Amino acid sequence: MNKFGLLSLACLAWALLIAPGPWALAQPAAELILPPRPASAGMDLIQALEARQSTRQFRAGKLGPADLSAILWAADGLNRVDGRRTAPSAHGRRYLDIFLVGDEGTYIYDAPGHKLILVNPANLKGELGSQAHAGAGSHLLVLVADLARMGGSGEREYRFKNAAATAGCVAQNVYLMCAARGVGTVIMAGMRPEEIRRGLKLAPSQEPLYIMPLGHKP
Numbered sequence: 001m002n003k004f005g006l007l008s009l010a011c012l013a014w015a016l017l018i019a020p021g022p023w024a025l026a027q028p029a030a031e032l033i034l035p036p037r038p039a040s041a042g043m044d045l046i047q048a049l050e051a052r053q054s055t056r057q058f059r060a061g062k063l064g065p066a067d068l069s070a071i072l073w074a075a076d077g078l079n080r081v082d083g084r085r086t087a088p089s090a091h092g093r094r095y096l097d098i099f100l101v102g103d104e105g106t107y108i109y110d111a112p113g114h115k116l117i118l119v120n121p122a123n124l125k126g127e128l129g130s131q132a133h134a135g136a137g138s139h140l141l142v143l144v145a146d147l148a149r150m151g152g153s154g155e156r157e158y159r160f161k162n163a164a165a166t167a168g169c170v171a172q173n174v175y176l177m178c179a180a181r182g183v184g185t186v187i188m189a190g191m192r193p194e195e196i197r198r199g200l201k202l203a204p205s206q207e208p209l210y211i212m213p214l215g216h217k218p
């Protein structure tokens, strides 16, 4: 199949799985290729900073692939040909994973492929946060650090500090892209770590740091 055929199939899978409607498939896809990220946010940086705010109430309706692609790329996508990312990380190491939780299952964001890989087909959206608004949006991001992937020496506290700083940078990237696209979000420390560990099938060295619901503003 040529490139165009593959792209059409990926878009069809997105339309069926992520977009709302009566066509949703019974089984989530093992892999979802995200559409290319937008060339522009449609808002300049000053306006996005002015619009940035936390949102805890969401209108019904799912975010589409264009919003999810833009938000995930902003979060920690590739922005240089050598594979470096939109968010900084200590020593440039890749210890932060972003999970996208939706009604159709939980996926991990693969930044080099700009795609989503299925982790758990169950609907975990309402189970991972300790506050009701965590599960009230269209999707939920979960930011997870693998302390074993941070390399070198360093106490656990030092690793945590670096991991939290990276997660904070990712979160602000998410906030700004959400602001530019009129999507609501909030960074939340209020989560259920054990449910996250189980549902996302985390290794013992992986630490859930924050969750971020995403959804249409009311």
Ligand SMILES: Cc1cc2nc3c(=O)[nH]c(=O)nc-3n(C[C@H](O)[C@H](O)[C@H](O)COP(=O)(O)O)c2cc1C
Residues within 6 Å of the ligand: 052, 053, 054, 055, 056, 131, 186, 187, 188, 189, 190, 191
């Ligand atoms: C580290 C951190 C943890 C937070 N945890 C939560 C949380 O658990 N639940 C929540 O609703 N908001 C949480 N927030 C969002 C703050 O409440 C919010 O940023 C603050 O009230 C300021 O509002 P603004 O973001 O609209 O400027 C958190 C923010 C930060 C930086």
